[in-house]
Amino acid sequence: MQLPAPRGPLSQQVRLVLSGRATQGSMDWSSVTSLPRPADRILHDEDFQLALWMLFELHYRGFDSVDPDLEWDPLLIHSRGMLEASLESLLRDLTADDVRRANRAGGCFTNRLSGLIDELDGGSLATFLQRRATSEQFADFMRRRSIYHLKESDPQSFVLPRIDGPAKVALAELQYDEYGAGRADRLHAGLFADALDALGLDSTYGAYIEEADATTLAVNNVMSLFALRRRLRGASLGHLAAFEATSSAPCRRILSGIERLGLPAATARYFDEHVEADAVHEQLAIRSICAAMVEGEPGLADDVLFGAATCLRVEAIASETLVETWESHQLVEAPA
Amino acid sequence: MSEVPTADAQDVRTQACPGGPLLVRGAATWVDSDGIEHPVTRPVVAVCRCERSQRLPWCDGTHKFVTRTAPSVA
Numbered sequence: 321m322q323l324p325a326p327r328g329p330l331s332q333q334v335r336l337v338l339s340g341r342a343t344q345g346s347m348d349w350s351s352v353t354s355l356p357r358p359a360d361r362i363l364h365d366e367d368f369q370l371a372l373w374m375l376f377e378l379h380y381r382g383f384d385s386v387d388p389d390l391e392w393d394p395l396l397i398h399s400r401g402m403l404e405a406s407l408e409s410l411l412r413d414l415t416a417d418d419v420r421r422a423n424r425a426g427g428c429f430t431n432r433l434s435g436l437i438d439e440l441d442g443g444s445l446a447t448f449l450q451r452r453a454t455s456e457q458f459a460d461f462m463r464r465r466s467i468y469h470l471k472e473s474d475p476q477s478f479v480l481p482r483i484d485g486p487a488k489v490a491l492a493e494l495q496y497d498e499y500g501a502g503r504a505d506r507l508h509a510g511l512f513a514d515a516l517d518a519l520g521l522d523s524t525y526g527a528y529i530e531e532a533d534a535t536t537l538a539v540n541n542v543m544s545l546f547a548l549r550r551r552l553r554g555a556s557l558g559h560l561a562a563f564e565a566t567s568s569a570p571c572r573r574i575l576s577g578i579e580r581l582g583l584p585a586a587t588a589r590y591f592d593e594h595v596e597a598d599a600v601h602e603q604l605a606i607r608s609i610c611a612a613m614v615e616g617e618p619g620l621a622d623d624v625l626f627g628a629a630t631c632l633r634v635e636a637i638a639s640e641t642l643v644e645t646w647e648s649h650q651l652v653e654a655p656a
Numbered sequence: 657m658s659e660v661p662t663a664d665a666q667d668v669r670t671q672a673c674p675g676g677p678l679l680v681r682g683a684a685t686w687v688d689s690d691g692i693e694h695p696v697t698r699p700v701v702a703v704c705r706c707e708r709s710q711r712l713p714w715c716d717g718t719h720k721f722v723t724r725t726a727p728s729v730a
Contacts, residue, residue, distance in 0.1 A: 493700060497698055497699060497700070501698055501699055568716055568717030569717045569718075569720070569721075572716060595711065596698075596711060596714050599715040599717045600679070600698065600700050602717065603673045603677065603679055608671075
């Protein structure tokens, strides 16, 4: 993948360092990161989100012509830490009431987590895709989703060595299913690539990064923020639980939208697989992973709830942004 | 003897999820209440217990909408 074009001073600085055209020493990060960035706008700040996304991507597939050792460059890690701190602080504020409400509801941890997820489960985007979306809008949805789904489940694999016991066993079991359960043709990221190909879209990893909006990048950055920091392992698995628990029914609606639009079988297959798979994963993630982890480490309970609430709040913002874009007839054309 | 479990049955483990499906591990097939065998294609499957799934015998998450409108009896 090529480094994406910058979208402001922060992503410009990151791009210059990654491409070797500026050295860390020549840059004044503090002036960049202290630019006035209202906390509540960070999720909509494409410069901020793209800068962070590029820094996280060094831990996944990296970029063509970027020195792989920059993944652990101390100054880049330090700079990323400043961006991560701003994002985490915003997410804590965004979800504080949700976590408080879940805890006030009481009951066992499984019930508190399930209750929080049920309360925040929106699903308006799936309903739009089911009933109203045009083929063009569906393709737009797939292009945005490709940023995550071409590396589906990869963030959570970073959490495996950071947990132990039954929760680790269950996470490995879930990931094994995500990674095709021993069959290369069932790798979920591969099924998504097939779904893109069938629609005539580009299934190359990172192909649509240039057109990814701030909220799409934020959805991805939140997963990396939680998965790459051991301290946030509880949030990462809470996020996973909310993601899986709100997937099965929406996939059914999206499938019905695919049928309505007469889209290809390979596109349907991806969502068809996820109706059943995620009905299983929901139970695994809530009970066998999160509840088991919290039993072993009770201090992680609030972070699991924080991660779950963050998943649903940020996803809702990204979905609303997408539907608003469509409704205002500002559909961005794919680059030729 | 019929009471001696087969090697297959010994390896099958089930876990009931309150208000939700039955998780089944290690099964090659699942036999539904009508005696029809369904091949198992993933390491863990969720068998529907609310009988409202559109994918019987497998869970498709429908129980959540059932229990939301009417308090669960499960």
